[in-house]
Amino acid sequence: MQSYRSLTLLSCLLLLLVIAGCDPPNQANSSSNNNAASGANKSSSGTGEDVKDSSNSKTELRPPKPIFEDWEKPQAPALAIVLSGEQNGYLEPCGCSETQSGGMARRADLFAQIKEKGWPVTALDVGGFLRHSRRQSLLKFDAIFDSLTDLQYAATGIGPSDISIGPTKLLERGMMEPKSEEQILPQFVSANVTLFGDPDSLGAVHRTRVYEVNGVKIGVTAVIGQSVQQSMLQTTGDDIQVLPVEETLPQAVEELKAAEADLYILLSYSEVEESQKLAEEYELFDVVLTARSAEDPDPRPVPIGESGRLMVKVGQKGKNVGVLGYYPDAEKKLRWELIDLDNRRFKNDPSMAVHMQSYQDNITFEALAKTEPTLTHPSGNQFVGAQKCVSCHSKAFQIWKNTKHAHAYETLQKGREGQEHEWIPRVNDPECLSCHVVGWESQEYIRFESGFVDETTTPDLKGQQCENCHGPASQHVKMEAQWLVDRESVEKAVVDAARKELHLDVKTAEKQVCAKCHDHENSPKFKFDEYWEKVKHPFRD
DSSP states (O other): OHHHHHHHTTTTTGGGGGGTTOOOOOOBTTBOEETTTTEEEOOBOOOSOEEEETTTTEEEEOOOOOTTTTTTSSSOOSEEEEEEOOOTTOOEEOSSSTTBOOOHHHHHHHHHHHHHTTOOEEEEEOOOOOSOOSHHHHHHHHHHHHHHHHTTEEEEOOOHHHHHTOHHHHHHHHTOOOSSSSOOOOEEEOSSEEETTBTTGGGSEESOEEEEETTEEEEEEEEEOHHHHTTSSOSBOSSEEEOOHHHHHHHHHHHHHHHTOSEEEEEEESOHHHHHHHHHHOTTOSEEEESSOOSSOOSSOEEETTTTEEEEEOOSTTSEEEEEEEOTTSSSOEEEEEEEOOTTTOOOOGGGHHHHHHHHHHHHHHTHHHHSOOBOOTTOOOOOOGGGTTTTOHHHHHHHHTSGGGGHHHHHHHOSTTOGGGOOOOTTOHHHHTTTBSSEETTTTEEBTTSOOOTTTOGGGBSSOTHHHHOOOHHHHHHHHHHHHOGGGSOHHHHHHHHHHHOOOHHHIIIIIGGGTSOTTTOTTOOHHHHHHHHOOOOOO
16 A cells, blocks of 8 residues: 555645645626636736845835826826727636736726816727637626726727627627616627628617717727638628628728718727738728737837827737827827726726626526536546545645645635625636636636536535646546455556556646646746645655
């Protein structure tokens, strides 16, 4: 048995790696990030610089840069336009790291800060709201658009991920009626996306949108560029068509010209190079907002010609949004600032909490952890839980029991320390469960057939346990039990093979296992050597 223990000592123990040292999720009033639960935003903040204080050797952060410095000199803008895009399902920061940026709750606080200055504000989005096209994505789509409605977005483009959810949801949202005269619903605009073969998309998608705020008339249209269409699985069908830009954008331009707006904006879901070419070709547009930039893009606008026209980028995952200041009487009519929605300058506006709560309630009602499609584990084995490991791996089990891995599920219930009063539980959210329980594919948020379902059905699979690192142990447990009772009934080679299958060396864990949850978004400060010291288990028990 000593030989068996030396081989399997790592078997149930390395479990700790996946969430080793991960603090409880940080509450984002309106939700969590796309990945961690509810479209949690697994994104890290770049605001503030780490500065070494030589006097006390402590690492401190310089005060973050105030937003809109000198924007009111010599006068305030006539209008502030918030521009966003490529949210990719990141409704709120998941909270695994306190430094994550983004989220609708902080975006709402940005709007509040703009309004406190007395500036009129409107907002537009280039599209690309989701990452997947499963049932949870549809629920998230509603939560995102309810948030945009509260923020009074005037229009949004349509991205490939939005098309992938099908025309029904686009039609449903696009044909909604305002609940009051004051409510502004975000309209879908696109020059080259049509629904059900109708050029007018049954009124759900508009070729252009012209509206007025504080006496400023704004004309908007949007496109999915040819550069992006080439990478889409399908651009033409009975339900949705994405037509060539060169055949459709000219018509939208003529409509906008006829409206005689003060400011023209193109929402270009295209590669950056194509967006720049469109900006140069269609001189009507004062501003072109492009998709497909870096996650954290160059904050500087790209001048188009010498007339003050701009191409701007806002990045991905909702970490940053841009604000365009319009000064109609100034020589320089446009000012641009890309704003990192960090946790130092922006608070979680409680107005967004209702949408996260509704989203989580819908996930719970539909029992997505149980009803969504599952995967068969490549090994063919089943997950059995850490309690099956303790009899043979008692020392390893005791170490695990005292790590944060063992309490990962609890963080979904109550959040990070100090956030309990505002935390919205994520205990049924597949995007959170995937790194906080046993038996899920953590990057795609898909449950393995024998993985955790809920606290009632699979209570022994709560938390980050042995099998998330070593693999499902049903065969190993079965063979060991049989070996202990009757060694004549099983070949030693079969027992050894089951042991070897679960063996995991430290180097493999570092390169292939831990990073599945300790990625650059959930755990931006993750350093394997430091975290391993908190969970290592070099025992032969």
